[in-house]
Amino acid sequence: LLKNKNRGLPIKANKSVAVIGPLVSDKNSPLGSWRIAGKDNTAISVEEGLSKYKAVNWTFLQGVQLTTEPTHFVLETKINENNRTGILEAVAKAKEVDQVIMVLGEHGYQSGEARSRTKLNFPGLQQELLEAVHAVNPNIVLIVMSGRPLDLSWADEHIPTIVQAWQLGTESGNALAEIIMGEYNPSGKLPMSFPRSVGQMPLYYNCKSTGRPTQEENPDVVFWSHYIDEENSALYPFGHGESYTTFTYNNLKVSNTSSGFIVTIQLTNTGNMAGEEITQLYIRDISASIARPVKELKGFEKNMLKPDESKIITFILTDKELGFFDNEGNYHVEDGMFDIMVGGSSEKVLKVIAERVTMDMTP
Structure with missing residues (x-):
């Protein structure tokens, strides 16, 4: 769940809902590319998954075609760039629901293999369809099926609710229907960062610091590592993922052990x-003898909490998590200062600075 402004999800009973898009009834695409042992057209479609919920008045429409020819693993996928048949029908229905x-x-x-793209937009006429529907009914839930992060900057600005569904396989429609109807509270976190623009790629949370850091005291100075037309940060960062409930983090504490740290934090379902x-622990080795990433995921833990329930989450950092390999393949664990960061994503974290000092425990 990338965003859920105004609580567009879960869908409420007794609503009229139009489900629109070229992937609504598709039973093949959700199987993804690497499906050698799979059978074509065996996925549960979104239409099939949602049709079981009779309390909602559903209408299912294709909107536009995505492809112009039958698809195959070893052949180029031909994308529809010209046939707009279906857009007017989709817009008319969107007005009514x-x-x-x-x-x-x-x-x-x-x-998959040999299927790189230079653009990260919605292929074909899908963006045009989305904007046409939005113009008459902005109360939209956007389900994104893709095998890579797409540029969702327009959608993030205009669409209140967005779900990144990837390509989920045979039970795709049933899984998405349970999320959409609120039978399952989403808890997934992104395994990669989503860009604001294709020009940011490659984009990753665990980059190394540059020789020209941010000029926080004078942001108008140009001599720092940045874009003149876009933010440096990801649109949706590594580890991001929302829920139908809310969580808060408090009381981050770090104590030293003989060779590392014990980290605790309080998680509350508010x-x-x-x-x-999924609580995530990141570190930054500030004092390392060679350059280290600005942030590295070193632990995570998933917990179910009832409303108003709290839990103390504990992580133990040892030589395994605090060390690094040099260019010759030698493993080093060094004393020095570390940023210890814990939170719900790589960007939303609490941070303390701690010093690792090797202790002699010999009696």
């Missing part, structure tokens, strides 16, 4: 629904 679910993205055969949260 309470809410719209758009199911857009890449075909499963657009990812919402009104039970949910799972």
